[in-house]
Amino acid sequence: MSYEVFARKYRPQTFDDLVGQAHVSRTLKNAVAQNRLAHAYLFVGPRGIGKTSTARILAKSLNCIHGPTVTPCGVCDNCREIAAGNSLDVIEIDGASNNSVEDVRQLRDNVRYAPAKGRYKIYLIDEVHMLSAQAFNALLKTLEEPPAHVKFIFATTEPQKVLPTILSRCQRFDLHRIPANLIAQHLQFIAGKEKITLEPAAAHAIARGAEGGLRDAESMLDQLVAFCGEKIGESDVLNVFGFTSEQTVVELTGRILQGETPATLELLYEQSENGKDMMRLMSDLIVYLRDLLVFKAKPDAVKEDVDPDLQKSLTAHAGLIATDRLLELIDQFAAAEGRMKWAPNKKLHFEVAIIKAIQSLGQATLDEVIEKLGELRNGKTVSQKESPSVAAGVSPASQNAAAGPAATTATRVAETAPPDEPYSIELWQKILAKIPVKGFLRTLSESIRPIGIDGRNFLLGHSPDDKSKIEALASANNRRQLEMLLKEATGRDWSVKFVAKDGIPPSSAVDAAKSAQSFKDDPLIQEALEMFNAQIKS
Ligand SMILES: [Zn+2]
Structure with missing residues (x-):
């Protein structure tokens, strides 16, 4: 038996064989089953994803001697001739090479004659967008008043080049690129039939390389079999096609x-x-x-x-x-x-x-720039109030270092409560009273609770579920404000540390709305809104 390439050998023969186009096959099956057939169909989509196959299956459904049926038998003369592409009643025209007005005129003349064997005379025009403008116009005449025994099936990769007057007379179906997992599955199906061992990673590498085109994937498998024989690994695929894993x-x-x-x-x-x-x-x-x-x-x-x-x-x-x-x-x-x-x-x-x-x-994003601007503005008051500590020999740099990224790194502490917990709770109550009722700092302070004191570190616990939220809210600015408030209350320097701790309930979903509101209420955001004469879209 002569060698047949996989794409041809495993060409889908029924609607159920179509890979990854369930939305199209379901609609077409219903149309055939309920005998609600359009005069003209247009299949749109990139190359190699099953447009021509779908067209042929539809043609078989219509002309099978047991038809019209959603399950063409595949063995009657009509079915076999259509599958082989030599049915007298299914005329396949390549729009790219038969695009002259003469070709279309010839088609129009032939349209009048009844089908030879089948129920319908079916014109399958591939790459229909390649037809010349005159050819389109000639075709339009036929499309406007098609004889009852005629069906048109067009396929195109570029629907925007098809005349709107033609488009409006077709039922359009958009075929999708096929998901890589489905292509890989289909390749394994072929490999099984052909007794080829295809590593799953290899199947996936081919599928990725084919970018949603089943025909390309099948051709690649053909090539690989020729190159590697019956055992195909991922490295073979990568080497043969120069892909990267x-x-x-x-x-x-x-x-x-x-x-x-x-x-x-x-x-x-x-x-x-x-x-x-x-x-x-x-x-x-x-x-x-x-x-x-x-x-x-x-x-x-x-x-x-x-x-x-x-x-x-x-x-x-x-x-x-x-x-x-x-x-x-x-x-x-x-x-x-x-x-x-x-x-x-x-x-x-x-x-x-x-x-x-x-x-x-x-580089900084706009959000970060806004935050930094805010820090700069607040920075003035910060440096004034902190001047005594500068005089006392604590350089601003070392304070910054304490408040730097290392401080945000949430560390999980031992479950045993650190010392001074009662004191830290008492202190925290004083701090809370001074935090403005609106703004980021309030949202932050409501999601955390004091869990103790460790040297100069003031430990603030939060639920492990809130980790990303806390990281977002615990900006350098907010940390510095908390440290300032602590210093005001106690007269000594503090460094706040955020700690994920089991047992602390996560801030509830209700808080999400609250935090969105506090975002809008933040003075800085309000100022920015005024500055840009902007609104927040919810
Ligand atoms: Zn049949």
């Missing part, structure tokens, strides 16, 4: 997010030395960052596209970067990708993009 992309992202410029560049160098395709790596990186963005917004949304291992790395990376920063990063890399396309030295552009990205991650 998912693990490497994860590693690269991790190093970028942690701001490790030398280590990131080193990894890039390794990849380039190993002959990896830099364009591909860049697009993989962007895809991963995009997944991360989606994951941050809605963790469930990427489930279909990524395997469980990758979900773990997404979870880890999501905590390392804020959403607005991530958007910026994607923008930067997308721009770099555009520059790389035409550049002879792609690696150079990649390196520059990485260095810039890491640099920009170290």
Whole structure:
């Protein structure tokens, strides 16, 4: 038997065989079952995702001798001829090469004749957007008043190039890119039938490389079988196609997010030395960052596209970067990708993009600038009131150091209560009385409670569930204000420490609304709103 490529051999034969297009097959099946058929259908979507296959299955459904049926038998003459592409009643036209008005005129003349064997005469026009304007107009005449025995099925990758008058006469179906997990599953199905051992990681690497196109994935599998024989591992896929492993992309992202410029560049160098395709790596990186963005917004949304291992790395990376920063990063890399396309030295552009990205991650965001401005403003009063301590030999730098990032690091303390707890509670009551009833500081103070004193450290506990909230609220400014209030009350220097502690109830959901309100009530925010004549959208 002659060799048949997988894409052809495993071409879907029924609606249920279609991979990843359930929304289309369900609607078409219902239409056929209820005999509510349109005169013209338009299948839209990128190449290699099943437009022509869907069209042929629909044609079989209509013309099968047992039809119209949602389950064409596949063995009658009509079904077999349609599957083989030589049915007299199903006329397949490639819009790219038969785009002249002459071709369409010929079609119009033939439309009048009844079908030879089947129920319908079906015109399948692929790449319909390639038809010339005159050809479109000629076609339109037929579409306006089609004979009852005629059905049109159009397919296109570029619907925006199809005349609106044609579009409006078609039932349109948008076929989707197929999720990587579904493609990987289908590849395993083929591998099983062909007695090929395909590592799951290899299947996933192919699926990622195919970018949602099933036909491409099948062709890649063909190539791999020719190259490696019956056992295909992930490294085979990566080597044959110059892909970078998912693990490497994860590693690269991790190093970028942690701001490790030398280590990131080193990894890039390794990849380039190993002959990896830099364009591909860049697009993989962007895809991963995009997944991360989606994951941050809605963790469930990427489930279909990524395997469980990758979900773990997404979870880890999501905590390392804020959403607005991530958007910026994607923008930067997308721009770099555009520059790389035409550049002879792609690696150079990649390196520059990485260095810039890491640099920009170290720069302040608008939110941080606003906070810093606030600190500056309050700073005046701070320095006046603190001048005695400066005179006493405590330099502002050392105070800053105490209030620096190290102080925010929430440390879990032993469950035994530190000494001086009653005193700290009493002191805290005095502090609370002085905190303004609105603003960030109030929200913060309501989510924490005193748990003791340790030397010059005033320990404030919070629920482990509130960790990220506390980190956000415990700005240097807020900490300094608390320390100031403590000093006013006691006459000595303090350093506040936030500690995650089991047993403290998390601030409830009701507080979320409260904190949104306190955000709006914060004097600084109000001032900013006035300054920009702005409003807060809820
Ligand atoms: Zn049949």
